[in-house]
Amino acid sequence: MLFRKRAWDIMRDEFATVDEEASLAEAVRALRESQIKSPENNIVLVMGKSGGKEVLKGAVSVWTVLAALDEKVLRDPELKVARESDFDKAFARASAVCTHTALAPHLEPDVPSLKPTDPLPVVLDLFMRRKRGWAVVQENGKVLGVVLVADLYRELSADITAAL
Structure with a gap:
């Protein structure tokens, strides 16, 4: 079954998007x-x-967001000296400043991409090579869906347990 299933069989066609100006x-x-x-x-x-x-x-x-928060919020010198009563206000201020920045500096432009007809071993290989838990399924420059590592694991584990 592993070689019969394709990226389109496990992709999600509902996924979150934002405009580049967000x-x-x-x-x-x-x-x-x-x-x-x-x-x-x-x-x-x-x-x-x-x-x-x-x-x-x-x-x-999620990692991009965490990296931004780590760099801009958690390393904020004001947070280190804030008294316990001031910490929540300082954290909220630093978070607001961080997240209301432009998206461009936090964008991952090098997106792992699959074709809808790629078999599951190709999907697994892409995840392993790119050390990512997600990939975008595209055809002719159009985004068709997203495959998450959880989706791939669900398919592979079903085949493994069926073979036992």
Whole structure:
């Protein structure tokens, strides 16, 4: 079964997106909303226009958001000296400043990409080579869906347990 299934068999056709002009805060909101339906989702696709067509510009992942918070919020010198009563206010201020920045500096432009007809071993190989738990399924420059590592694991583990 492993070689019969393709990326389109396990991809999600519902995924979070934001416009390239969005702020990091808007990407965080879109990601949180998508996690209500799908808690294992960890990316937001960033879309833009090119030649009048909507195109994929990159992605913002949970790791991207955490890196931004680490750099801009958790390393804020004011937080280190804030008294316990002031910490929540200082943290809220630093978070607001961080997330209301432009999305561009936090964008991952090098998005792992699959074709819809790629078999599951190709999907697994891409995840392992790129050390990512997600990939975008595209055809002719159009985003069709997203495959998460949880989706691939679900398929592989079903085949493994069936073989036991």
